[in-house]
Amino acid sequence: MTEQTAAMTTNVQSVSIPVADQDRALQFYTEVLGCECRADVEVWPGARLVVVAPPGSDVALLLLPANSEIPVAVRLGTADADAAHARLREAGATVHNAEVLRWEGQPPMFAFTDPDGNELVYLEES
Template identity: 50%
Template sequence: MTRITQVRTIGVPVADQDRALDFYVGRLGFEKRLDVSYGDRWVEVAPPGSETTIALVRSETPGVDTGIRLTTADAGGDHAELRGHGVDVDAEVLHWQGVPPMFGLRDPDGNRLVLIELTNRT
C-alpha cells in the first residue's frame, strides 16, 4: 500500500495566468499561495484555510469541465454575489430533493467549477 494522505494540487488550464489569478483571487476570494518561475511559471491559489490548491497551468486549450467541487455555507447568497460581480454563473441555483443546493460557474477561460452548499448531514 502507498502512504498517500491527501490531494495537494489540482491543475486547471488557463490561457492567461494573470487574468486567471485576478479572477480566482479578486472574484472568488481565494488566496495566492505560490507564484514562482518553474520552467515557465507556476501559480497556485486556494480558498482560505484549504489544504488543496488549484494550479493555474498555462495551456493553449483551456475551457474544460474541471470536475472541481467547491463548498459554501450559502449557495444562494454566493450565486447572487458572484452574478452581481459579473461572474459567469448558471441561471439559477439547483434545488433537487435530497441533494444540497448547487450551481456551476465558469472562469474567464470557460473552465467549469461547481459550488455546493455544505450541509450538516449525518
Template identity: 50%
Template sequence: MTSSTRTHLTAVHTVAVPVTDQDRALAFYAGVLGCEVRLDGSYGPGARWLEVAPPGASTTLALVRREDGTSGMDTGIRLATTDAAADHAALRAAGADVDAELIDMGPQVPPMFTFRDPDGNTLVVVQTP
C-alpha cells in the first residue's frame, strides 16, 4: 500500500457486545462495572442503540440486541484497570460471574482476570501501569 492509498483511521471508536436484554446488560455494565452511559437512543421502530464506557475512556461498548438470542461469546475485549486484585474482589463481592482466581504469571505479565456478563459474554480485565 502506498501512502496515497492510506486511510484516515485514528482510533477504535466502538466495539459491539451482543446481548439478549439491553436493560439487563445496562444494569450490569453501569451498575456493576461502573461504566457510564454515552449514548442511549433509538434509530428506528423498536431499535435501541446503547453505548457505555469506563469513565474517561475514548472507546465505547455498544450493547447490541441480538434478535436471534445469540450471545455468550469470547468478545476478545480487554479492559484496563490500575488494580486487578481489587476489581476482581469487588466483582466477586457484587455477585458477578468472575473466575475464582486472579491470573498472575509473574513479573513479565500483568495481573488479570476473566469475567462473564449476564449473557455469558467473556471479557478480560488487565492491570496496566
C-alpha cells in the first residue's frame, strides 16, 4: 500500500441509517439507545438532517429517509477532497460528482460507490 493510498482516508465520520420516520427514529435512538442528538436541521427545503451518536463517540449516525436527497452512505474524512476525487477517478471508481461539491457552510465533499455498490461520501477535514 502506498503512502498516498494509506493517507487518503483519515476517519469514519458518520454512517447513514435509512428510516421511515425521522421523529420516531430520533426518539428511539435518544430515549431507548441513549444516544445524544447532535443535529436536527433542515439543510435545504425538504432535506432534514438528523444526527445522533453515543456520548463521546467520534462516529455519528445520520437518520435519513431512504428517498432523501442527502445520500444514505458511509461518510469518510479526507485531508484533501480534490486529491481523493482525482485518485478515485483515476482508479476507475464510480464517482457521482463531476467535481468536488463546495456548498456554503459545508466542507468540500463528493459521493462515490465501492466495487459492491455501497454508497460512500468523502468530506474534507479542516
